[in-house]
Amino acid sequence: MTDKLLAAIDLGGTKIYTVIADSELNILSRVQLPSPAREDTDTLLSCLADSVHTALNRAGAVRRNLAGCGICVAGFFDSRNRLLLDSPNLPQIKNLPLEKELEKLLGVPVIAENDANAAALGEARYGAGAGSRNMAFVTVSTGIGAGLVLDGRLYRGNRGFSGEIGHMAVKPDGPLCGCGRRGCLETVASGTAIARSAQELLTSGRKTALAEIKGKISATDVFAAAAAGDPPAREILDEAIYCLGIGLVNLVNLLDPEVLVVGGGVANAGEALFAPLRSILGKKAVTHIAKNVTLKKAALGQEAGVVGMLCLLRESCFRQ
Ligand SMILES: [Zn+2]
Numbered sequence: 001m002t003d004k005l006l007a008a009i010d011l012g013g014t015k016i017y018t019v020i021a022d023s024e025l026n027i028l029s030r031v032q033l034p035s036p037a038r039e040d041t042d043t044l045l046s047c048l049a050d051s052v053h054t055a056l057n058r059a060g061a062v063r064r065n066l067a068g069c070g071i072c073v074a075g076f077f078d079s080r081n082r083l084l085l086d087s088p089n090l091p092q093i094k095n096l097p098l099e100k101e102l103e104k105l106l107g108v109p110v111i112a113e114n115d116a117n118a119a120a121l122g123e124a125r126y127g128a129g130a131g132s133r134n135m136a137f138v139t140v141s142t143g144i145g146a147g148l149v150l151d152g153r154l155y156r157g158n159r160g161f162s163g164e165i166g167h168m169a170v171k172p173d174g175p176l177c178g179c180g181r182r183g184c185l186e187t188v189a190s191g192t193a194i195a196r197s198a199q200e201l202l203t204s205g206r207k208t209a210l211a212e213i214k215g216k217i218s219a220t221d222v223f224a225a226a227a228a229g230d231p232p233a234r235e236i237l238d239e240a241i242y243c244l245g246i247g248l249v250n251l252v253n254l255l256d257p258e259v260l261v262v263g264g265g266v267a268n269a270g271e272a273l274f275a276p277l278r279s280i281l282g283k284k285a286v287t288h289i290a291k292n293v294t295l296k297k298a299a300l301g302q303e304a305g306v307v308g309m310l311c312l313l314r315e316s317c318f319r320q
Pocket residue numbers: 166167177178179180181184
């Protein structure tokens with residue numbers, strides 16, 4: 001087994017996804033484990049290290065083959081002080097020196113990054129944005145996040161917190177957001193927002209096909225009901241997609257990207273989402289920008305974050 005293997009971890013609220021790759025970034029093994037989201041930090045860290053050891057083992061390698069490890073996580077990773085300040089999925093974490101702690105367990109250099117930033121870099125290098133130098137990536141799932149690759153490089157902002165498009169204020173008097181403010185984009189346009197609107201529709205007593213669904217209604221159910229011709233489901237989507245479209249208009253007007261990539265669970269709705277978004281961008285973004293930006297569906301799926309971390313690792317480990 002060749003030396004200089006790289007490990008990349010995507011630490012989520014429900015799962016830990018870890019891969020091992022060679023220096024050409026060919027993925028040699030993959031491991032998915034449940035995330036110990038409610039356990040203490042030490043347990044979490046040892047689960048992360050275990051996932052790397054398991055992935056190495058599956059690749060037929062051992063720890064001394066490893067050159068570095070990258071980890072991406074939802075939350076505020078302070079790229080200046082190298083601390084994970086907090087993470088919405090991991091309430092036990094406060095000001096964690098994630099890189100240092102994992103370095104102790106793995107014995108190799110570790111780099112950490114916000115998950116949307118990592119996914120943006122992955123999509124820009126190997127996914128829907130490959131070949132572009134200016135790309136905005138927006139993920140729409142339970143929340144809404146973004147990552148920016150500008151002039152060919154990941155743009156982190158001052159401390160690594162750029163891309164918080166989910167908290168762009170679109171309805172200042174709107175619903176309360178998890179961040180404590182009102183009317184953030186993700187309170188009106190995320191998968192969670194679509195599901196909440198469907199729940200409100202049911203309690204309103206208005207006739208809808210969604211009333212037939214047993215259990216919790218998801219955004220996917222709302223897309224299916226709208227496609228089958230249910231007017232209230234259609235109205236929920238029209239409103240959510242319009243708000244998302246306005247967020248994207250503001251984003252492209254600010255950045256003038258070549259490619260705008262949209263991913264996340266809600267993007268799996270395909271043209272039911274992309275056709276109206278394309279139309280809103282065409283009508284509402286500045287003409288010269290709208291004409292030159294291509295809207296694309298993300299190509300790497302759950303692999304985007306780890307691919308982005310492998311790109312960052314290659315840039316930091318093998319450049320010397
Ligand atoms: Zn917010």
